Amino acid sequence: MSEPKTPPAPAAGGRASTKKELPEHFKAYKHVWVYIEQERGQVHPVSWELMGEGRKLADKLGVELGAVVLGAEGETVRGAVAEAFCYGADIAYVVADPVLTDYRNEAYTSAMTDLVNTYKPEILLLGATTLGRDLAGAVATTLLTGLTADSTELDVDADGSLAATRPTFGGSLLCTIYTLNYRPQMATVRPRVMSMPIRVEKPVGRVVEHKLGVVEDDIITKILSFLPDRDSNKANLAYADVVVAGGMGLGSPENFQLVKNLAASMGAEFGCSRPLVQKGWVASDRQIGQTGKTIRPRLYIAAGISGAIQHRVGVEGADLIVAINTDKNAPIFDFAHVGIVTDAVRFLPMLTEAFSKRLSAHSRDKLAS
Amino acid sequence: MHIVVCIKQVPDSAQIRVHPVTNTIMRQGVPTIINPYDLFALEEAMRLRDKFGGEVTVLTMGPPSAEDSLRKALTYGADRAVLLTDRFFAGSDTLATSFALATAITKIGETYGVPDLVFTGKQTIDGDTAQVGPGIAKRLGLIQVTYVAKVADFDPAARTITLERRAEGGTQVLKSKLPCLVAMLEATNEIRRGSMENALRAARAEVVKWSAKDAGVQDMSKCGLKGSPTIVKRVFAPSARAEKAKFIEAPEGGNLADALIAEVFARQPNLEADLTALARGF
Numbered sequence A: 001m002s003e004p005k006t007p008p009a010p011a012a013g014g015r016a017s018t019k020k021e022l023p024e025h026f027k028a029y030k031h032v033w034v035y036i037e038q039e040r041g042q043v044h045p046v047s048w049e050l051m052g053e054g055r056k057l058a059d060k061l062g063v064e065l066g067a068v069v070l071g072a073e074g075e076t077v078r079g080a081v082a083e084a085f086c087y088g089a090d091i092a093y094v095v096a097d098p099v100l101t102d103y104r105n106e107a108y109t110s111a112m113t114d115l116v117n118t119y120k121p122e123i124l125l126l127g128a129t130t131l132g133r134d135l136a137g138a139v140a141t142t143l144l145t146g147l148t149a150d151s152t153e154l155d156v157d158a159d160g161s162l163a164a165t166r167p168t169f170g171g172s173l174l175c176t177i178y179t180l181n182y183r184p185q186m187a188t189v190r191p192r193v194m195s196m197p198i199r200v201e202k203p204v205g206r207v208v209e210h211k212l213g214v215v216e217d218d219i220i221t222k223i224l225s226f227l228p229d230r231d232s233n234k235a236n237l238a239y240a241d242v243v244v245a246g247g248m249g250l251g252s253p254e255n256f257q258l259v260k261n262l263a264a265s266m267g268a269e270f271g272c273s274r275p276l277v278q279k280g281w282v283a284s285d286r287q288i289g290q291t292g293k294t295i296r297p298r299l300y301i302a303a304g305i306s307g308a309i310q311h312r313v314g315v316e317g318a319d320l321i322v323a324i325n326t327d328k329n330a331p332i333f334d335f336a337h338v339g340i341v342t343d344a345v346r347f348l349p350m351l352t353e354a355f356s357k358r359l360s361a362h363s364r365d366k367l368a369s
Numbered sequence B: 001m002h003i004v005v006c007i008k009q010v011p012d013s014a015q016i017r018v019h020p021v022t023n024t025i026m027r028q029g030v031p032t033i034i035n036p037y038d039l040f041a042l043e044e045a046m047r048l049r050d051k052f053g054g055e056v057t058v059l060t061m062g063p064p065s066a067e068d069s070l071r072k073a074l075t076y077g078a079d080r081a082v083l084l085t086d087r088f089f090a091g092s093d094t095l096a097t098s099f100a101l102a103t104a105i106t107k108i109g110e111t112y113g114v115p116d117l118v119f120t121g122k123q124t125i126d127g128d129t130a131q132v133g134p135g136i137a138k139r140l141g142l143i144q145v146t147y148v149a150k151v152a153d154f155d156p157a158a159r160t161i162t163l164e165r166r167a168e169g170g171t172q173v174l175k176s177k178l179p180c181l182v183a184m185l186e187a188t189n190e191i192r193r194g195s196m197e198n199a200l201r202a203a204r205a206e207v208v209k210w211s212a213k214d215a216g217v218q219d220m221s222k223c224g225l226k227g228s229p230t231i232v233k234r235v236f237a238p239s240a241r242a243e244k245a246k247f248i249e250a251p252e253g254g255n256l257a258d259a260l261i262a263e264v265f266a267r268q269p270n271l272e273a274d275l276t277a278l279a280r281g282f
Helices: A045-061 A075-086 A105-119 A130-143 A253-266 A274-278 A309-315 A344-360 B036-052 B064-076 B094-112 B132-140 B196-204 B256-267 B269-280
Strands: A032-036 A065-071 A091-096 A123-127 A153-156 A162-168 A173-178 A185-189 A206-209 A222-228 A242-246 A269-272 A299-303 A321-325 A338-341 B002-006 B009-011 B032-034 B055-061 B080-084 B117-121 B143-155 B160-167 B170-177 B180-184 B208-210 B231-236
Touching: A032 A045, A032 A075, A045 A065, A045 A123, A045 A153, A045 A185, A065 A075, A065 A105, A075 A091, A091 A105, A105 A130, A105 B143, A123 A130, A130 A185, A130 B094, A130 B132, A130 B143, A130 B160, A162 A185, A162 A309, A162 B231, A173 A309, A222 B160, A242 A253, A253 A269, A253 A299, A253 A344, A269 A274, A299 A344, A321 A344, A338 B256, A344 B256, A344 B269, B002 B036, B002 B094, B002 B132, B009 B064, B032 B036, B032 B064, B036 B055, B036 B064, B036 B117, B036 B143, B036 B180, B055 B064, B055 B094, B064 B080, B064 B196, B080 B094, B094 B132, B117 B132, B132 B143, B132 B180, B143 B170, B160 B180, B256 B269
Parallel strands: A032 A065, A032 A123, A065 A091, A091 A206, A123 A185, A242 A269, A242 A299, A299 A321, A321 A338, B002 B055, B002 B117, B055 B080, B080 B208, B117 B180, B143 B180
Antiparallel strands: A153 A162, A162 A173, A173 B231, A222 B170, B009 B032, B143 B160, B160 B170
């Protein structure tokens, strides 16, 4: 860690703040924290993905990995705490109170900022879910610290600063963002951007229980009801094994059916690139990329998608990427493993038929021919 | 009733090009638009105004040219437009931006009446952070409700609002009190066509222009780069995979689709059995 020679004065020039001059009162901030997100009794898998990443950062820094669990007292919180240790936590910080039964910004922001101010972590990571982004924005503003949204890569550099990389300019370039002189350094990461760490059975370790600083009467917002999504409407894109997606190369909204057909022939999920959502051709929950879903399937087939960075960061975790595009110089061929230079509209029906034929064969022996 | 809608003028991202050699954004000639997500916020605000009376003020922070977006908002039917523009705001990150906008909203309150509601879009298409809405709410001490799919009920007399909020795995229905900040989800409504009357009014209307000082900013160190805790150290294009894609072509007398499938299953040997099992299950 570099020690400033002079007391940190308010930055004089516009760019002076790009030097690391961590104020004295922030030097006590240590350890990496991950927020373990629960909604309605379920821990969101992104929390475990972040634990894997948090573990790496903590080991590099030589500090502890803390798991933050907020919720109503009872089995749910206890279960999440126990799991957190199996995913690498050294310590768990828990605020358990009936006021925290359902997510409400006011109560959760209070709990989280209170924990941070009391136990002082240097890094705080949250999932970029609807809950995580709502909470992170409020917490960062309350603490007046920096927050990098939707990071696609996290690292600590030589002087121990968090380097958070994310797409920028509408997803055309990547940038690396630092919060040098404020603590904690906060970042959110989308589900599936980081790989799931291996769970190792471990006993519950140290648990710090902290009291919530607000009571129900302090909270203005009341939950009237919760309407769960119907399963039939739920696109399970993020966790699908095979995904087929279409882009502007399809030419018309009607041709998107060709993508759906191929997906159906393989039992795959279907998705699309951002322009199709912006044009209103496909519903937004099918969007793949930086501002949509991040996927890590075993096979990803991209049809008529050019491969802008904002799309690339959402699919790079796929084991095998097959791209179909008429333009052999399309950026998608820079990160696809297998390419076909042809018109997707013509090719997709043939591929659908070929897959159907091959997969409906009765034995594997027959398939070999 | 007074509603403030925060909008942002953004480059039409579909048109952004990256310079092939320098890897910098080529901004010249890129058309700008109102951030598409903000239009859902503007429409929702105007619907409430049309039903319950009152005024809608649109606010943006940006270069002088952002006046174009404000005039567009007036064309849609906003009652008043305020442009916050000052070189002190240059380089603002989300924390500094929320400070500037919150200060301006306070000033709008003093000048034109305290807002009952502040609307924003879910996020912008250039920054994509979704952080400025929560930032404004926290700085003004407003209740914050983000990812709102529907204003289910609104009672100006009781000063309550019932909102349907998109959550993980479902929809939260929650009731809150005014004043509050609502960040609208996309596809929740459709922006109206601007009327001829509004177009004429927008062309003549005065867009209120405030510098940092005009807006009541006392401490300039909270603005722009100085007020931004995050620092962008490096902007770069991702490198191509070391190995380029292997291009598959139709074999002599064979079929391209079969050739592709053979390649896929050769690379993912277990996938075929799993997909076959899945196909049998249908």
